[in-house]
Amino acid sequence: MSSGITRATNDDLESLVAEAKALRETGWWSNYSKSDVEHCMWPGVRCSATGSVIEIDLSGHRLNGSITPQIGALSKLKCLNLSSNSLRGELPSSLGNLTQLAVLDVSYNEIHSIPLEIEKLENLVSLNLTRNLIVHMPSAIGLLTNLTHLIMTSNPLQSIIPIQIWNLKKLMTLHLGNCQLYGSIPPNIGKLKSLVNLHLSNNMLVGPIPSSITNLTNLQSLDLSSNMLVGPIPSSVNKLTNLSSLVLDDNQLNGSIPQQIGRLTNLVTLDLSSNMLVGPIP
Secondary structure, eight states: OHHHHHHHHHHHHHHHHHHHHHHHHHSTTTTTTTSSSOGGGSTTEEEOTTSOEEEEEOTTSOOEEOOOGGGGGOTTOOEEEOOSSEEEEEOOGGGGGOTTOOEEEOOSSEEEEOOGGGGGOTTOOEEEOOSSOOOOOOGGGGGOTTOOEEEOOSOOOOSSSOGGGGGOTTOSEEEOTTSOOEEEOOGGGGGOTTOSEEEOOSSEEEEOOOGGGGGOTTOSEEEOOSSEEEEOOOGGGGGOTTOSEEEOOSSEEEEEOOGGGGGOTTOOEEEOOSSEEESOOO
16 A cells, blocks of 8 residues: 555656656746746746646747647646747647646747647647637547637638537637638538637628527627628527627628617627618618
8 A cells, every 4th residue: 555655656756857847848947947946936837736737828928939849748737828929830749648738828829730639638628729820720629529719810721611610519719710711601500509709700701691600599799790791681680689799791791681680689789881781770
């Protein structure tokens, strides 16, 4: 019994030593890595009561270069925020070792690809990749079934709306604005019934707004502006009773404004400008 406890303690100690070494090797704490300051006291690092690194927040720290594979040694990490830096290249495949990671934010960098190993992050709930250089969303994203927030605004995806998204039934926030998306909005959008915020603005989407979008009864914000959508506004829009913001401007929508919009009593923002709508305002 005692040898088992000792072995576990030694294993834990080895893990903590490995974490400290990994932090040093990233080069992000070069001013601290040779000092006597405990790594849990370094800027942007938060540790658990047992000394494991559970959070790194280096947003806006002027980091550059690539994200080193040593980050994968931080196996207890729950939150990694490297937003608003000048990091480039691809996310390292070693990210797949961070199986406890819940939040990953690398927005506002120059990342160009996502490794397939991201599929191992089964506890991930929030993924923010805003304003990078990502041209492809791997199918592995569709395996992150606990994901509630997927934010990829301003990436040159140049594709149809990625089909792997339809597997993410817990999604509450989906932001794919300004991603050079083309094609139509598929009826499958109606399967994401947990959605609260859906933003697909500034793309090249065509065709009608699918009526299935009105099955998303938890929606509070819907932005489909600056596309090439045609046809009428779905008359079943009144089903979106939680909607506070409906932004459909700068499309080619036609027909009349449905009377049912008047039943959206929580609506605060309504923008239907720059379309081809006719008739009276209800």
